[in-house]
Amino acid sequence: VGQRAGIESAIHELRSSFSASNRQCLIQIDADNAFNTLNRSLLLHNIENICPLLKTVLLNTYRKDSFLTAGKELFYSREGLTQGDNLAMAAFGANTLPLIQHLKGQLPNTILQKWYADDANATGELLGVRKFLDLLTSIGPSYGYRVNTQKCWLIVHPGRLDEARRMFEDIPINITEDGHQILGSAIGTEDYVRSFSSKKCDEYIQQLEHLADISKEEPHLAYSALVHCLQAQWQHLLRTTPQAPVSSLHLVEETIITKLLPVLLKRSSISEVEREWLALPVRDGGMSIATLSVEQSSEEYVASHQMCRPLSEEIEWEECELRQNIIARHLRSNRLQKRQQQSASLHAKLNTFQQRAREVAGEKGAASWLHTRPLEAQGYHLSPNEFHDAVALRMGWPPNDLPKQCRCGARFEVSHALSCQLGGFPTHRHNETRDLLADIMTEVGNSVAIEPTLTPVDGRTFERASTITDPNARVDIVAGGVWGGRFDRAYFDVCVFNAFAQSNAAKPLTACYAFHEQRKIAKYAERVREVEHSSFIPLVFSSSGGCGPITDNCIRRLAHLLAKKRKIEYKDAINWLRRRLVFSLIRASSQALRGARSKLHTPQHPADTSIQATNGMTLPHRARL
Numbered sequence: 001v002g003q004r005a006g007i008e009s010a011i012h013e014l015r016s017s018f019s020a021s022n023r024q025c026l027i028q029i030d031a032d033n034a035f036n037t038l039n040r041s042l043l044l045h046n047i048e049n050i051c052p053l054l055k056t057v058l059l060n061t062y063r064k065d066s067f068l069t070a071g072k073e074l075f076y077s078r079e080g081l082t083q084g085d086n087l088a089m090a091a092f093g094a095n096t097l098p099l100i101q102h103l104k105g106q107l108p109n110t111i112l113q114k115w116y117a118d119d120a121n122a123t124g125e126l127l128g129v130r131k132f133l134d135l136l137t138s139i140g141p142s143y144g145y146r147v148n149t150q151k152c153w154l155i156v157h158p159g160r161l162d163e164a165r166r167m168f169e170d171i172p173i174n175i176t177e178d179g180h181q182i183l184g185s186a187i188g189t190e191d192y193v194r195s196f197s198s199k200k201c202d203e204y205i206q207q208l209e210h211l212a213d214i215s216k217e218e219p220h221l222a223y224s225a226l227v228h229c230l231q232a233q234w235q236h237l238l239r240t241t242p243q244a245p246v247s248s249l250h251l252v253e254e255t256i257i258t259k260l261l262p263v264l265l266k267r268s269s270i271s272e273v274e275r276e277w278l279a280l281p282v283r284d285g286g287m288s289i290a291t292l293s294v295e296q297s298s299e300e301y302v303a304s305h306q307m308c309r310p311l312s313e314e315i316e317w318e319e320c321e322l323r324q325n326i327i328a329r330h331l332r333s334n335r336l337q338k339r340q341q342q343s344a345s346l347h348a349k350l351n352t353f354q355q356r357a358r359e360v361a362g363e364k365g366a367a368s369w370l371h372t373r374p375l376e377a378q379g380y381h382l383s384p385n386e387f388h389d390a391v392a393l394r395m396g397w398p399p400n401d402l403p404k405q406c407r408c409g410a411r412f413e414v415s416h417a418l419s420c421q422l423g424g425f426p427t428h429r430h431n432e433t434r435d436l437l438a439d440i441m442t443e444v445g446n447s448v449a450i451e452p453t454l455t456p457v458d459g460r461t462f463e464r465a466s467t468i469t470d471p472n473a474r475v476d477i478v479a480g481g482v483w484g485g486r487f488d489r490a491y492f493d494v495c496v497f498n499a500f501a502q503s504n505a506a507k508p509l510t511a512c513y514a515f516h517e518q519r520k521i522a523k524y525a526e527r528v529r530e531v532e533h534s535s536f537i538p539l540v541f542s543s544s545g546g547c548g549p550i551t552d553n554c555i556r557r558l559a560h561l562l563a564k565k566r567k568i569e570y571k572d573a574i575n576w577l578r579r580r581l582v583f584s585l586i587r588a589s590s591q592a593l594r595g596a597r598s599k600l601h602t603p604q605h606p607a608d609t610s611i612q613a614t615n616g617m618t619l620p621h622r623a624r625l
Contacts, residue, residue, distance in 0.1 A: 003311060004307070004321070004324050005304065005307045005308050005311070005324070006116070006311070007116050007183055007184070007240075008236075008239055008240055008304045008307070008308050009308035009311040009312065010114040010115075010116055010121070010183060011182060011183050011184075011185045011187075011240045012240070012304070012305060012308050012312075013112065013114060013308075013312055014026060014112070014114050014121055014123055014182060014187060015185075015187050017112045017123040017124075018123050018155070018187055022157040022159070022160070023125050023126075023157075023160075024123055024124065024125065024157070025123065025124070025125070025126055025129055025154060025155060025156045025157070025160070025164065026121065026122070026123045026129075026154070026155040026182070026187060027121065027122050027123075027129050027132070027133060027152065027153070027154050027155075028119070028120075028121050028152060028153045028154075028155075028180060028182060029119070029120035029121070029122075029133070029136065029147055029152050030119075030147070030148045030151035030152050031118040031119075031120070031140075031145055031146060031147060031148065032146045032147070032148040033146075034092070034117075034118035034144070034145060034146075035080055035081050035083075035088060035092060035118065036079070036080035036081070037079060037080055037144045037145075037146060038079065038080045038081055038091075038092060038095055038143075038144035038145075039079065039095070039142070039143055039144035040062050040078065040079050040080065040081075040144075042095065042142075042143060042144070043058070043062070043091060043094070043095040044058060044059060044062060044063065046094070046095065046098055047059075047091075047094060047095075050094045050095075050097055050098070051090070051094045054087065054090060054091065054094065057087065058087065058091055061082075061085070061087070062081075065077060065078045066082065079144065080144070089117060092117060092118065093117065095143065095144070096115060096118075096143070096145070098143065099136075099139070099140065099143045099145060100113060100115060102139060103132065103135055103136060103139075106135060107128065107131065107132055107135070108124070108128050110124050110125065110128055111123070111124040111128045111129070111131075111132055112124065113132075116183055118145070119183060120136065121182060121183070126156075126160075126163065126164060126167050127167070129154070130167055130168065133147070133149075133152075133171070133173075137149075149171050149172050149173050150172050150173075150174075151174075152173045152174065153173070153174045153175075153176065153180045154168065154173055154174065154175045154176070155176055155177070155179060155180050155187060155188055156175065156176075156177050157177065158177045158189065159177075160177070161175065161176075161177045176188070177189075178191075178192045179192030179193060179196070181196065183240075184236055184237075184240065185236075185237070185240035185241045186241055190243060193241060193242065193243055194243055194245055196241070197237065197241055197243065197244045197245055197248060198245050198248045200237055200241075201244075201245070201248035201249065201251060201252050202248075204230070204233070204234065204252050205251060205252055205255045207230055208226075208230075208252070208255045208256060208259065208260050209255065209259060209260075211225060211226055211230070211260055211264070212259050212260045212263045212264070215260070215263045215264040216263060217384070218384070219263075219264050219265075219266075219384055219387045219388065220374045220381060220382040220383075220384075220386075220387045221374050221381075222264055223264060223287075223370075223387070224373055224374050226260070226264075226289065227287075227288050227289065227370075228373070231288075231289075231290050234252075234290070234292060235290075235300060238292075238296065238297045238300040238301060239300045239301060239303070239304035240301075240304065241301075242301055244294070244297045246294050249292045249293060249294060249297065252292045253291060253292045253293065256289070256291075256292075257270050257275060261275075261278070261289070265388070265391050265395075266388045266391075266400055267397070273346065273349045273350070274395070275291070276342070276346055277346055277350075277358070277395065278395075279291045280339070280342070280343065280346070281339070282361075282367035282370045282371065283362065283367065284339065284343055284362055285357075285358035285359070285361040285362040285394070287370060287391070287394070287395075288370070303331050306327050306331065307324060307327055307328065307331070309323075309327075310323040310324050310327070311324075350396070351396075353396050353500075354395070354396035355396075356396070356499070356500065356505055357393065357394060357395060357396030357500075358396065359508075359509060360393075360394075360499045360500075360509065360542060360544045360546065361394040361395075361544065363509065363542065363544065363545070363546030363547075364546065364547075364552070365545050365546055365547060365578040365581065365582055366542075366544045366545040366546045366582065368545070368575065368578045368579050368582050369382075369390065369545070369579065369582050369583055369586060372579050372583075379580075379583060380579065380583060382583075382586065382587075385590060385594055386586060386587055386590040388400065389586075389589065389590040389593055389594070390586045390589070390590070393414065393544065393589060394544075398413075398414070399414065399593055402417075402593060406420055406422065406597065407422055407423075407597040407598050408420060408422045408597070414500055414593070415498065415500040415501055415502065415505065417592050417593050418498040418500060418501070418543050418589060418592050418593075419498045419501050420592075420597070422597045423592075423595055423596065423597040425588070425591055425592035425595055426496070426498075426592070428588060428591065429496050429543065429585065429588035429589070429591075429592065430494055430495075430496050432584050432585075432587075432588055433494050433496055433539075433541060433581065433584060433585065433588075434450065434476045434477060434494045435450070436580060436581065436584055437477065437492070437494070437539065437558075438450050438476075438477050438479075440558050440562065440577065441477065441479040441482050441558070442479075443562065443565060444481070444482065444558060444561035444562055444564075444565050445479045445480055445481040445482040445561070446479075446480045446481045446486070447478070447479065447480040447481075447489065448477065448478070448479045448480070449477070449478050449479075450476065450477060451474045451475070451476060452474060452475065452478045452491075453472060453473070453474050454473045454474065454475065454527060454528070454531065454532065455531050455532060456471045457469050457471070457527065457531060460530075460531070462526045462527065462530070463526065464522055464526050466522040466523060467522070467523065467524075467525075467526045467527050468523050468524065468527060469527070473524075473527070475491045475492065475493045475524060475528070475536075476492055476493045476494045476539075477491070477492040477493075477494070478490070478491050478492070478534075479492070482557070482558070482561070483535050483537060483554070483557065484535060488534070488535070489532070489534045490534055490535040490536070490537055491524065491528045491532065491534055491535070491536045491537070492536075492537050492538075492539050492554075493520050493523075493524055493536070493538055493539065494539045494540075494541070495516045495519075495520060495538065495539065495540045495541070496540075496541045496542070496543055496585070496588075497512060497516055497540070497541075497542060497543070498542075498543050499512065499542045499543060499544060499546075509542070509546065512542070513540055513542075513547075513548030513549065513551075514548070516538070516540045516548070517538045517540050517548050517550055520536075520538035520540070521536070521538055524536050524538075537550060537554055538550060538551070539551045539554060541581070541585065543585055543588070543589050544582075544585065544589075545578075545581060545582035545585050545586070547581075555574070555577055555578070555581075556574065558577060559573040559574035559577050560573070562576075562577065
């Protein structure tokens, strides 16, 4: 517990030790309700020497008995660890260390122990493994560890089954010469490992088909389950289990392409180029929907072996961590180089609009919605239309079920829909962004106002001819204590541009941001500086969630102030702020594609529309009674 790639290292070492000789065997121990029967007094007694960092919090949590209620009955919780405790895993691991050391001191050096939480595994010859089981059964209860022999498994090499049964004839233990599942992988004969991998692939196929059904109504939830849950299970299988059947991997990948992705992304079919694009990480404009192939399986298994090698060497923990960091950097460098080659190859296969879409999708902050769990209570859940529209804009696909012609007479395309003023959707998008930023500034600053009127210039002239001199000129936000000192006021003006518009599509994104920033600066900066004696900051966003360099600095500043105000980590504050912005812009873009651009309802005005007059004609509620 707490070691990098610890569970993978345990699996690799157990498999290597078991395969070293046909006299070797492997035993898997199952504990009976281990977390609930842990000796709490022993844990609190030993924790100071084992892990001083946990001493205070565990003493405060478990020093006194806790109360549990069931109806009118009152129970005392005096043993074990509380379910749901974030420190339960670390506390159990710390409590198990004395037991492991006790066993190690009384067993021969040929016995290899590997523990993960309450799962105990050991390899060695039959006589040594029998001694390990007897010793653990006798001393384990004093540590709160009780062996359930009926659920334990002993794996032996073919031809040694009868000898194992004679050795363990007085113990009700399961014995096999084929193999068994160990820590989520399989150890045994080649046929068993291959059969295990095939069954896992069949389970994945069923799960993918179930996700396809969920995608019909909740595509955002299905995508999150696929990327953040199911793919982690695949990766563990590939990194810990050799000889994954080629046919089974092909079936899983075929299920993804033909059954899941068309429903999840609302596409009739997925081409090879699109599948390659979807497999790229979100930072490269993809969606991190990994492919399952023999090449990937081999790469993951080799990489896992390399990362786990320092853990099997008898070296100090600091040295082990240093070596793992070096190996990890080397592996990341190789993967980055390979990904860059794949990215360059893919870019040449895309059309101009798709290349632009991929450039926009790869902006900092534009992909934060893909990393976020779809929590409806936090406002992070997208409806089916919003999710499909966001994916279509990200992948350069035409969104589904859109009209062919806009109400203004132009052809209804993405580039037009995000900019068309009919319906006021660009204004809504701008105002949503402005109000969100103003809310944050209100929390961390002072004297915040929306659309304040600038001080009249009274005939003053400016060096820049582009500086606005209208007496009714306004900016979007004014705030104190945000940019500069506590009493310094700053003026902000928001711009959200459409990266797919004809005026922007031919320019690099950096040029688009620079153009819109300079346009705002030319219009307001000199007047704010000379008349208001304040700073002016242009806040320029793309409709996908990216932002310009000046805006990025401002967001970082707001995140810093927010972290200080709420006493949270800066990284949590900046991630939260970027998520709020990108979800707001995604919903605004979907509204621009789906919203009505004509009056669907004309209000019927009553004869007397004066609210005050109508209220005056109504008696108070108490008077009527």
